[in-house]
Amino acid sequence: MTAKIIETNPTPFNRQDVDSITLDIIENALRNARNEMDAVLFRTAMSPGIREQHDAFPLIANQEGKMVVGQFGSFLYGFINGYEGTIEDGDIFITNDPYSCNGAVSHLNDWLLMMPIFHQGRLVSWAAMFGHMTDVGGKVPGSLPTDAKMIFEEGMVIPPSKIYRKGELADEILNIMLHNCRMPEWNKSDFFAIVAALRLAERRVRENIDRFGVDTYISAMWDMLDRNKTAMSFIIQTIIPESANKATFEDWIDDDGMGNGPYKIACSLWREGDVAHFDFTGSDPQSLSSINFLLNEEMFKMFFGAFTINLFDPQILFNDGFYDLVNVHIPAGSILKPQKPAALSCRTHLLGRIFDLMGGLLGQNAPDALNAAGFSDSPHFMYSGFDGNGEWFQLYQIGFGGVPGRPVGDGPDGHSMWPAFTNVPNEFLEAYFPLRIREYTTIADSGGAGLHRGGNGISIGYEFLEAGEISIHDDRWLTYPWGVNGGLPGQRSAKKLVRKDGQTDNIPSKCDRISVAEGDLLYFNTWGGGGWGDPLERDPELVLKDVERGLVSEAGARNYGVVLESGHLDLPATEQLRANMARERGDTQLFDRGFGSIEELKSRCETETGFAPPREPVFYAKARAAE
Numbered sequence: 001m002t003a004k005i006i007e008t009n010p011t012p013f014n015r016q017d018v019d020s021i022t023l024d025i026i027e028n029a030l031r032n033a034r035n036e037m038d039a040v041l042f043r044t045a046m047s048p049g050i051r052e053q054h055d056a057f058p059l060i061a062n063q064e065g066k067m068v069v070g071q072f073g074s075f076l077y078g079f080i081n082g083y084e085g086t087i088e089d090g091d092i093f094i095t096n097d098p099y100s101c102n103g104a105v106s107h108l109n110d111w112l113l114m115m116p117i118f119h120q121g122r123l124v125s126w127a128a129m130f131g132h133m134t135d136v137g138g139k140v141p142g143s144l145p146t147d148a149k150m151i152f153e154e155g156m157v158i159p160p161s162k163i164y165r166k167g168e169l170a171d172e173i174l175n176i177m178l179h180n181c182r183m184p185e186w187n188k189s190d191f192f193a194i195v196a197a198l199r200l201a202e203r204r205v206r207e208n209i210d211r212f213g214v215d216t217y218i219s220a221m222w223d224m225l226d227r228n229k230t231a232m233s234f235i236i237q238t239i240i241p242e243s244a245n246k247a248t249f250e251d252w253i254d255d256d257g258m259g260n261g262p263y264k265i266a267c268s269l270w271r272e273g274d275v276a277h278f279d280f281t282g283s284d285p286q287s288l289s290s291i292n293f294l295l296n297e298e299m300f301k302m303f304f305g306a307f308t309i310n311l312f313d314p315q316i317l318f319n320d321g322f323y324d325l326v327n328v329h330i331p332a333g334s335i336l337k338p339q340k341p342a343a344l345s346c347r348t349h350l351l352g353r354i355f356d357l358m359g360g361l362l363g364q365n366a367p368d369a370l371n372a373a374g375f376s377d378s379p380h381f382m383y384s385g386f387d388g389n390g391e392w393f394q395l396y397q398i399g400f401g402g403v404p405g406r407p408v409g410d411g412p413d414g415h416s417m418w419p420a421f422t423n424v425p426n427e428f429l430e431a432y433f434p435l436r437i438r439e440y441t442t443i444a445d446s447g448g449a450g451l452h453r454g455g456n457g458i459s460i461g462y463e464f465l466e467a468g469e470i471s472i473h474d475d476r477w478l479t480y481p482w483g484v485n486g487g488l489p490g491q492r493s494a495k496k497l498v499r500k501d502g503q504t505d506n507i508p509s510k511c512d513r514i515s516v517a518e519g520d521l522l523y524f525n526t527w528g529g530g531g532w533g534d535p536l537e538r539d540p541e542l543v544l545k546d547v548e549r550g551l552v553s554e555a556g557a558r559n560y561g562v563v564l565e566s567g568h569l570d571l572p573a574t575e576q577l578r579a580n581m582a583r584e585r586g587d588t589q590l591f592d593r594g595f596g597s598i599e600e601l602k603s604r605c606e607t608e609t610g611f612a613p614p615r616e617p618v619f620y621a622k623a624r625a626a627e
Contacts, residue, residue: 003083009121013063016219026208026220027069027317030060033204034069037129037197044196046189047134048432049396052424056131056194060201062221063123066320073302074320075104076126079114083160089118090167092195095160096136099151099340103296106351107344108136108155109143111191113163115198117205119214125221127201129194134396135182138345141384142396142471143181146257146510148290148343155345156180164195182384183394225321232322233274235308240271241365249360250282251373252598253335253349254478254614256289257510261614262478262598263287263335265353269361278304278361279329285619286335290343293350295336297328300354307358346510349475352377356481359404360591363484367590373481374404374411374454374490374529377474378421381460381524383516385468387434393466395433397424399524401476402447402455405487405532411455413442413551414526434465443491443525445556450487450531451538456551457491457526464516474509476527477609478601479593486588487531488559492609496523506610534588535560536578544569 018026037058045051059070067074078101079093093114098106105112112130116123136143136155143155151157158177163170174191178184209217240247247269255261266282278300286292301323309316330337336350355375363370379399387393398421403411416422426437439461447454472495480489495507500519507514507522516522543562546552554564561578563570595601602613 002081004086005116005123006086006088007118007122011122013218014215015222016215018216018220018223022212022216023220023223026212026217027224029204029208030069031317033201034058034060036204037127037201040197040200041129041131041193044189044193045131047183047186047396048424048428049134049398050131050190050193052428053398053421055398055421056129058129058197058201059127060205061126061128062225063125063218065126066225068221068224068319069317070319071306073299075101075112075296075298076114076128078102078104078296078298079160085162087116087123088166089116090164091116091162092164092198093160094158094163096158097160098294098344100159103294103299105130106294106347107144108138108151108157109133111158111194113194113198115202117202119206119209122214124209124214124218125205127198127205129197131190131194133181133187133190134394135187137180137182140471140512141182141394141469142382144345144380144382144471144473145290146346146471146473146512148345149288150341151343152341154290154343182392224317225319228317228319228321229325231313231316232305232308233325235312236271236274236276236325239308239312239362239366239369240269240276242271242273243365246270247361247364249357249364251353251357251360252479253291253353254475255510256287256291256617257346257508258289259615260289260618263291263617265336265350265357267357267361275325275327276304277327280334280336281329281331283331283334283336284617285333286338286342288618290346291335291349292338292342292344293336293347294338294344295330295350295354297330298323300328300330301326303354304358307355308362346473348378348380348473353475367485368407370484370532371406372404372411372448372450372454372484372487372530372532374402374527376401376476376481376527378416379493379524379526380471380473381462382471383433383435383462383464383468385466387466393433395429395435399460399474399526400458401493401526402457402481402490402529404481404529405448405450405452405454405483407532410453411447411529413447413456414458415455436463436465437461438463438521439523442551443528444550444553445559446491446528447551448481448483448488448490448528448531449535449556449559450483451533451535452487452531453538453546453552454481454483454487454490454529454531457493457528460524462522462524464520464522465518467515467517470514470516470522471512472507472509472514472524474526477509477611478605478614480595481527481530482594483530483592484532484590486534487592488535489592489594490528490530493527494525496525497521498523508611536582540569540571540574
């Protein structure tokens with residue numbers, strides 16, 4: 001059923017030719033409005049996840065719901081065509097239910113607000129934004145349980161609802177929402193910060209209409225979508241040959257937090273005419289645990305567009321204009337299209353791994369465009385408890401791994417290139433939480449060696465000043481971020497808890513309810529990015545600089561065939577070592593995963609990681625049938 005849009009003015013819009021100068025002015029005005037939405041949010045939200053790390057995503061769309069400026073793609077078209085109610089001037093809608101919006105948001109922590117923008121009785125645009133709330137209830141602080149089997153264990157589920165009706169706030173609905181979370185003041189502040197950002201967008205849209213006229217504004221948005229489609233058509237035809245040979249690739253999520261794994265995701269890619277086809281047939285069925293990812297087809301198109309635009313031409317305005325050029329098939333009941341009420345709270349592992357998968361797919365027919373692995377995941381750390389005054393504290397923080405080596409150069413160390421999250425400053429953590437940061441450094445040699453080095457992972461040392469509980473979400477502890485074109489894999493992630501009495505515990509990559517005491521110290525180490533290209537071709541002087549900067553150790557320099565003596569480069573010895581290594585190694589590999597098969601990897605698991613290998617995956621349907 002399609003929502004009923006209430007317009008008091010039935011006059012249709014007239015598509016007009018918009019001159020290039022006017023089009024550029026409107027485009028940049030909307031870009032700036034989108035950035036202003038972020039600024040309003042970040043200055044008024046309270047939770048560090050939004051305020052400091054920027055875990056929120058705004059957009060401005062045309063009247064049909066197609067994103068014209070934004071970052072995470074539009075979810076509005078599905079909402080408009082699925083909402084059973086009226087849409088009127090002054091309404092604002094809210095939901096956090098992935099199953100009610102076909103995965104437009106992918107777990108309950110993301111509160112999605114959508115606002116229609118009217119002008120003189122006609123719908124002219126939409127503004128929307130979602131942000132990650134620190135807590136929405138559920139069985140563990142942070143609302144991201146690793147052992148959930150159903151979404152109902154993860155927190156309060158909000159169906160698409162009018163939170164503002166004709167400009168009036170539905171106080172009782174908001175109070176119910178706030179009553180079901182552990183950090184109501186944070187959620188309340190973040191909620192109104194999002195509303196303020198939407199109203200800012202509304203104001204900027206109306207200013208553009210007042211300046212240029214409504215028909216010019218509407219026409220300019222369609223032109224901006226057409227521009228994107230033209231640019232993406234060229235990119236698609238450049239990087240995806242039209243061929244009978246499909247590119248195929250697969251990767252694995254190491255475990256599900258319940259001792260089972262790895263879980264496979266697989267995808268095939270080919271082009272027919274102007275259209276790129278992605279088919280995820282071959283991916284494992286949905287998991288019994290919460291690592292499932294309800295991947296909206298439109299969201300995957302957005303991932304593909306963001307990945308390719310950033311790789312080939314970052315000046316292209318990223319919007320939904322190219323969506324007709326991409327076809328996506330995700331089998332129902334798979335780990336990427338789970339059926340309700342499957343748990344979804346730990347979907348971040350698959351979300352990050354999708355970018356590695358695309359890197360492995362898109363460059364197979366053009367190896368110079370291959371990306372190594374390293375986007376891989378979005379590590380989470382949570383710490384909660386009562387401080388010395390009896391006040392509840394709760395931290396949700398996103399970590400960073402090493403960005404993969406790329407065709408254009410080294411991968412940045414400990415950075416989130418997409419979706420452009422930032423770290424929580426250590427000073428902020430120490431000021432507002434009972435924590436002391438004892439270490440914050442890159443992990444030397446964790447980035448895979450290559451002509452272009454993989455980015456190093458990060459080690460953060462958290463000293464706990466109050467007793468409490470921690471939760472950890474991460475991956476790449478078993479499989480490696482693979483290298484390409486001769487590049488070596490990056491190092492795995494690892495977590496180590498050093499108790500105040502000196503006892504050391506290895507902590508799994510996915511866990512909840514780990515008790516910590518005052519004086520305990522957690523080392524949160526993330527993975528490194530895979531290397532790109534033959535490391536024996538890297539300029540020895542660059543390797544020396546990496547050693548001087550602490551990014552590569554003297555021993556690690558030998559992975560590049562570089563010999564250092566007392567911090568000085570020995571060129572003759574380097575040339576000899578490189579010749580020997582090249583002869584022994586033979587031809588380089590297109591992909592270097594660091595293992596031959598999953599069975600072989602599991603056989604090495606306990607020796608290399610200290611953990612027993614995960615058991616064979618348990619899939620939801622089989623587990624339910626056994627009950």
